[in-house]
Amino acid sequence: MIIKYEDIKSLTEDELKWWLREIGEKPFRADQIRNRLFCGQVASFDEMEQLKPALREKLKESFRITSLTEVHRLESVDGTVKWLYETADGNHIETVLIPANGRYSVCVSTQVGCAQNCAFCRTAKMGFIRNLEAGEILEEIIRVNWYLKSINALSRDNKQATVTNIIFMGMGEPLNNLENVHRVCCTLHNQKLFNLGKDRMTVSTSGVVPKIKELVDRNTPCCLAVSLNSTNNEYRSSVMPVNKVWPIEKLLEAIDEYIRRTDKHVTFEFVLIQNITCTPQAAKELIRICAPRRVKVNAIVLNDGDDPTLHAPTPDEVERFLETVRAAEVQITIRNPRGRDILAACGQLAYKNKQGKTDANTESA
Ligand code: SF4
Numbered sequence: 202m203i204i205k206y207e208d209i210k211s212l213t214e215d216e217l218k219w220w221l222r223e224i225g226e227k228p229f230r231a232d233q234i235r236n237r238l239f240c241g242q243v244a245s246f247d248e249m250e251q252l253k254p255a256l257r258e259k260l261k262e263s264f265r266i267t268s269l270t271e272v273h274r275l276e277s278v279d280g281t282v283k284w285l286y287e288t289a290d291g292n293h294i295e296t297v298l299i300p301a302n303g304r305y306s307v308c309v310s311t312q313v314g315c316a317q318n319c320a321f322c323r324t325a326k327m328g329f330i331r332n333l334e335a336g337e338i339l340e341e342i343i344r345v346n347w348y349l350k351s352i353n354a355l356s357r358d359n360k361q362a363t364v365t366n367i368i369f370m371g372m373g374e375p376l377n378n379l380e381n382v383h384r385v386c387c388t389l390h391n392q393k394l395f396n397l398g399k400d401r402m403t404v405s406t407s408g409v410v411p412k413i414k415e416l417v418d419r420n421t422p423c424c425l426a427v428s429l430n431s432t433n434n435e436y437r438s439s440v441m442p443v444n445k446v447w448p449i450e451k452l453l454e455a456i457d458e459y460i461r462r463t464d465k466h467v468t469f470e471f472v473l474i475q476n477i478t479c480t481p482q483a484a485k486e487l488i489r490i491c492a493p494r495r496v497k498v499n500a501i502v503l504n505d506g507d508d509p510t511l512h513a514p515t516p517d518e519v520e521r522f523l524e525t526v527r528a529a530e531v532q533i534t535i536r537n538p539r540g541r542d543i544l545a546a547c548g549q550l551a552y553k554n555k556q557g558k559t560d561a562n563t564e565s566a
Contacts, residue, residue: 209264210238210336211384214391224259232393233259239343239360239394244268267336269344271293281540282348288313292330295371296341297538298364306366309341311382312373317407319428320440321472321508324372333373335384342367342389346532359542367397370405370426375411383421390422399469400424407472410447413455417462425459425469426499427452431478432486453490473522474503479514484525493530498526498533 202219202295205211212234233251237243246252246260248402269286272293274283282298294310298375315322316329344365349362367389369375375382386402389395405426406413416425429452431437437444447455456467471487473479491498500523503513514522526533 204263205261206269207265207333208334208336209234209260210267210339210388211334211381212264213384213387219363220263220485226256226259233492234320235394238266239388241348267334267340268338271344271385273526274535275540277540278458284341284344284346284542286344288333289454291422294333294337294341296345296484297371297540298345300362301539303308305345305362306368307342307345307364308368308371309338310371310373311338311369311375311378315373316377317374318442321503321511321540324507325370332378332381332495335381335388338381339388364395365397365401367402368405368426369403369423374407374409375404376406376409376416377447379415379421380421383419383520384515386421386423387482399535403468407441407443408447409443410451410455413459417459424465425456426470427456429469430472430492432490436477449490453494456496457494463509466497469496469498470500472503472521473514474515475518479512479518479522481525482512484522488529488531491526492529496532498531501536502538504538521530 202214202216204212206216209217214231217231217234221228221230225547229404230252234249236250236447237249239498241248243249244266245527246266247259248263249257249260252260268291269288271284273285274282275284275441280300284296286294286296288294292313294313296310297308301307310333312332313328313330315324316347318325346364349364352362361546363522366541369382382404386404389397389402391397399422403419404416404423405428413425416423428441429437429449430441432449434448444452460467461463469491471478477483487498502519504510506510523533523535
């Protein structure tokens with residue numbers, strides 16, 4: 202076995218056990234180390250007092266502990282919390298906590314920036330910088346748990362809030378960082394650590410077809426969501442360049458294979474845009490695609506943003522769209538945008554921060 206990672210949180214349980222055996226230690230130490238890393242608040246190996254000093258030294262020689270630095274934390278009136286974190290190499294990523302109906306969902310970033318270049322996305326404007334390590338993605342979740350713990354300490358009703366759901370839908374295309382996303386899902390699924398069920402982790406893709414197949418081959422413990430956004434190849438290609446490589450027909454083939462092999466449904470994310478994707482014709486096309494498949498549709502009303510040519514539909518238009526789709530017995534729910542007052546959409550805060558720095562650099566140049 203070759204250990205490719207210096208970041209100890211990125212290692213699987215088996216890799217850490219293998220390394221411990223190689224240095225003549227008992228493999229059960231892996232549980233102690235991982236418990237401290239994921240459930241404690243340790244920032245260094247020296248804080249792992251239950252380990253012998255010699256083992257702590259060997260850990261220090263071979264690995265590092267990934268950390269993130271909180272740059273901003275914004276709390277919305279609707280309970281949504283958004284963090285801007287700085288990585289050790291000075292990049293910025295976002296994490297969002299969405300509390301709703303007793304669930305604490307965390308939307309995590311998987312890359313710094315993104316190469317997919319979707320027209321409506323702020324992260325796309327940053328370009329692609331690098332993949333996040335598995336340990337960095339896990340650190341996003343660990344830090345939300347710390348935050349919830351601090352809230353629990355203030356709570357009078359003895360409620361012990363903890364992260365219940367993970368959505369890989371923050372900055373980046375998760376399937377372009379599949380090796381690390383797979384490692385994260387396995388660690389989150391581990392009963393001795395986070396113990397999150399497969400149905401509580403959702404990987405969302407813009408439609409990277411070969412990686413959907415790889416996700417099934419790897420048996421990654423997660424559900425799949427696809428940002429469909431349009432049923433029309435011409436329009437989808439104009440806003441999501443991934444569609445030029447893998448058009449809707451190819452995407453549907455991969456989805457059908459995913460459903461057949463995993464026996465799970467797939468969620469389609471669908472942004473409702475006035476006169477474009479929220480029309481009677483678009484509803485009919487959505488029904489044509491969804492009715493024969495085990496899929497659910499998560500409709501999201503456009504967050505009015507930078508593009509003055511795109512508008513959110515009126516509430517009546519949204520209602521008519523939903524009624525048409527539901528009448529065909531296609532399962533569709535409307536997701537209300539959360540945290541509008543704190544720029545909670547993907548990449549908005551990191552992009553704003555980057556712009557701020559660029560503006561400052563321009564001024565000083
Ligand atoms: S929407 Fe997602 S996949 Fe598309 S550019 Fe933004 S982060 Fe990347």
